[in-house]
Amino acid sequence: MAIDVVVNQRHLQIQLKQLETVWHTVINGYNLSQAAQVLHTSQSSLSKHISALENQLKAEVFVRQGKRLTGLTPVGEALLPHIESIFTEIRTIENISLDYNNPHTGTLTLATTHTQARYVLPDIIKKFKEQYPKVQLVLQQADPQTIANMVIRGQADIGIATEALLQNSYLRCYRYYDWSHRVIVPKDHELAELETIDLPTLASYPLVTYHGGFTGRGAIDQTFHEAGLEPEIVLAALDADVISTYVGAGLGVGIIAEMAFEQGHYQNLTAIPVDHFGRFTSWIAVRDDAEIRHFGKAFIKLCQQQFGN
Incomplete structure (x- = not known):
């Protein structure tokens, strides 16, 4: 996402690039170097964005140990849900545009456990690729809580795991299948x-x-x-x-x-x-306040058909 917009209020002049820097710094574990790689920019540029935002807010957003960022201050903690919401809306707008202009091309990122990836999803992925050969599938494996966080933070479009996904109000969950x-x-x-x-x-x-x-x-x-x-x-x-x-x-x-x-x-x-x-239930989760691309919805439908849901 190329973002260069300024929000003007009476007391603040915030660039979305500054908010984007905060967001990517958090989801990359407070590693500015890694966030800079994701954003295709320099670490010094991200540091300037953070400093500019903190000057506007007249408060520090990140906790620091020397030059390292180690967490969010109370102000940063309060800001993060709103920053995430902003970029959720931006992703939704972007997805609407992409579905209109390139409905059969794009990337679908799935976050799931090893068990789902190894034993349950191979047939679904094969059928999906037959329907959408130009969609790149990215399969990321993690534990259920990490999967939930990846979907919430936009690092994955769809998460598949057990009941841990139900414990988060940010997620909309669909029943997949039961097992023991x-x-x-x-x-x-x-x-x-x-x-x-x-x-x-x-x-x-x-x-x-x-x-x-x-x-x-x-x-x-x-x-x-x-x-x-x-x-x-x-x-x-x-x-x-x-x-x-x-x-x-x-x-x-x-x-x-x-x-x-x-x-x-x-x-x-x-x-x-x-x-x-x-008995356990595996669930399919997407972020509740955002719409995924239509081929993501098609993937979910294939999963539900697999076990007759």
Whole structure:
């Protein structure tokens, strides 16, 4: 976005470039050098924009340690939601223009977890690219809270994750699909013939499952804790492929998301349904006060059709 507009009020003369500098500095972790790269300008130019804005406001926007920016002052914290709203509206106007002039060309950025990207979205992305071959898809992987922040700050057009997305009023969420966990063991394991496994039995084996904060790990820990059980987690990983590999190697009994079990890839393993840890919902989120491009809406529609929503 090329922005060179001055807002004149009785006491202030603020350039949108100054507000843009604040916004990009925040979303780039207060790293002026990185923000300058994104904006295709120099670090010194951004510093001048910040100084000019602070002079206008007669207050510092950023907390500083020497020459480094480390956070927002109370004034900066109060300004940020309004700055984000301004650029949300600018993006919406830009999207309207792009949809009118170049409806089948552009970039769609998706922020999602590894599980969604690896096991759920490949078919959707293939169908989408068949419909919109000139749209560049950018797939960014993160934890659910980071995904929510990326959508809120305009770093991603669409976020896909579990319930964490529902906890933010800035987001508009669409139900994607429901899922639960599976226990996986080698086919020659003593548990392999069971139709289900009770919690005490499961807790008596060394376990291999997800890292904290990913794919329902919090619910797994809470369920064991509430049952007065303390299982031994011998390995925690972000990726169900890693979990499956180490279960196959005999390290322990695995707990993974049901959609992540691929029998064709791990023919030496078997999956056992369990409902101890509850049902989960994956959600699709966009920023509530902004409109994404029409091909983004088409992507969401494809996702909803995938599971008959």
